[in-house]
Amino acid sequence: MSQDTLWEEVVQPGATWSHVLKRGTALRIVDTEGGANAGAIFFNFECPTERYNMPDTLKAQHIARLGKGSALYSDMGRVLCSVIEDSVGWHDPIGGASDAKSVLKKYGEARYQEHRNGFHRNSRDSFLIELGKWGLGPRDLTPNVNFFSRVDVSADGAMSFHAENSRAGAFVELRAEMNVLTILNTCQHPLDPEPGYRPKPVRLVIRRVPPAAPDDVCRLSCQENERGFILTERYFQ
Amino acid sequence: MRLTPSKLEPAHATYTAEVPAGDPWIREVRKGQYLRIVDLHGNQAVDTLFYNAHDYADRYSAQDTIRTQANLYLTTGTRLISSGGNVLATIVADTCGRHDTLGGACATESNMVRYALAKGHMHACRNSFLKAIIEWDQQRPGRILEKRDIPSNINFFMNVPVTPEGKLTFEDGISEPGKYVEIRAEMDVLVLISNCPQLNNPCNAYNPTPIQVLIWEAAGE
Numbered sequence: 001m002s003q004d005t006l007w008e009e010v011v012q013p014g015a016t017w018s019h020v021l022k023r024g025t026a027l028r029i030v031d032t033e034g035g036a037n038a039g040a041i042f043f044n045f046e047c048p049t050e051r052y053n054m055p056d057t058l059k060a061q062h063i064a065r066l067g068k069g070s071a072l073y074s075d076m077g078r079v080l081c082s083v084i085e086d087s088v089g090w091h092d093p094i095g096g097a098s099d100a101k102s103v104l105k106k107y108g109e110a111r112y113q114e115h116r117n118g119f120h121r122n123s124r125d126s127f128l129i130e131l132g133k134w135g136l137g138p139r140d141l142t143p144n145v146n147f148f149s150r151v152d153v154s155a156d157g158a159m160s161f162h163a164e165n166s167r168a169g170a171f172v173e174l175r176a177e178m179n180v181l182t183i184l185n186t187c188q189h190p191l192d193p194e195p196g197y198r199p200k201p202v203r204l205v206i207r208r209v210p211p212a213a214p215d216d217v218c219r220l221s222c223q224e225n226e227r228g229f230i231l232t233e234r235y236f237q
Numbered sequence: 238m239r240l241t242p243s244k245l246e247p248a249h250a251t252y253t254a255e256v257p258a259g260d261p262w263i264r265e266v267r268k269g270q271y272l273r274i275v276d277l278h279g280n281q282a283v284d285t286l287f288y289n290a291h292d293y294a295d296r297y298s299a300q301d302t303i304r305t306q307a308n309l310y311l312t313t314g315t316r317l318i319s320s321g322g323n324v325l326a327t328i329v330a331d332t333c334g335r336h337d338t339l340g341g342a343c344a345t346e347s348n349m350v351r352y353a354l355a356k357g358h359m360h361a362c363r364n365s366f367l368k369a370i371i372e373w374d375q376q377r378p379g380r381i382l383e384k385r386d387i388p389s390n391i392n393f394f395m396n397v398p399v400t401p402e403g404k405l406t407f408e409d410g411i412s413e414p415g416k417y418v419e420i421r422a423e424m425d426v427l428v429l430i431s432n433c434p435q436l437n438n439p440c441n442a443y444n445p446t447p448i449q450v451l452i453w454e455a456a457g458e
Contacts, residue, residue: 064403142388
């Protein structure tokens, strides 16, 4: 553990985690076993109506994938967090979240009454429960990011899950550019063809980091991000 | 691309309106009714949202819609899925062939990011959406719609292909004057449209133009 590390913890398979990631810190997510999926949504903690916006993120950077250098934009033209390290190269911003119906259909029924904490959980309900803890609800359920997963799109628009996108030990690191309410769960990707209910854990490392320097990789990855970082810095001035 | 014309005659529509460039439009469409949006002059992006008219928290979800059909582009046969997993409406006719739901709506803030910090004054879809829902709320106290109720929308007539390398590209429109898309409401829905005022990219051919909206009664009525 480096001296900048504040703490580490594990998000168990199928479990949910939330935290207000402070500006000046970074969250490293580690796929300890390989094949994990970390679904995540993001809000400006000080004003949660400002939240992660999938289209603004994609169109500002002309991407349908996230990786090192990517910024995650809010609907207000600011960068909530940015990807400063990434050993995977492709994280899915379009596939969305599983729900109770799709999990039941795919994996069958496994209730708490018989399976205790091995019961089948789904991403949508997990987000809603965690949103509820922060006074938020169904109106605040936004499109999510799926870290470690990849969805390919063919010329005719067909979407397919790209297997073995992430290996054991793979990681991605998000630097908070604002104070970001981050909600994350480890439910399986909704397009993952794996027939069994086998969510994987992730390890989280939170550490102190300096703010984005003038030559920062995320700031300079496109002109749009240079302006996005200026608008984000103005918010704190 | 598969094109599917409609059999419905404009003369039989029970509601017709022209929505000027840059204006919003909001109206309830009842279960079974048909809504047609006509790109009168071609290459006009029509930013559109659907809500369960009886529960606005249950609203159009771009991710659920594309994942359910395992395809990025919307056309005839696409079921528009809500955040609660319900079918709000179905696209039943389409003479354009492909519609976008990744590009979202333009906003004054995203214009500053995408084009220049000095572009923040330009009219944008999310301003139109907000204006429309404020007026809708004023007419119906207690049915509150706010900014957080504006999720990622559909862009009818907009062409935003994704490449195999994961790049998102804004291409010239594939729509032409008179092309239309027709939607059957599968439940009572509230439809919110912003006829896009964007002048900074080719989505409106740099010249936003009016659209026409028509509604037919449910089959058999």
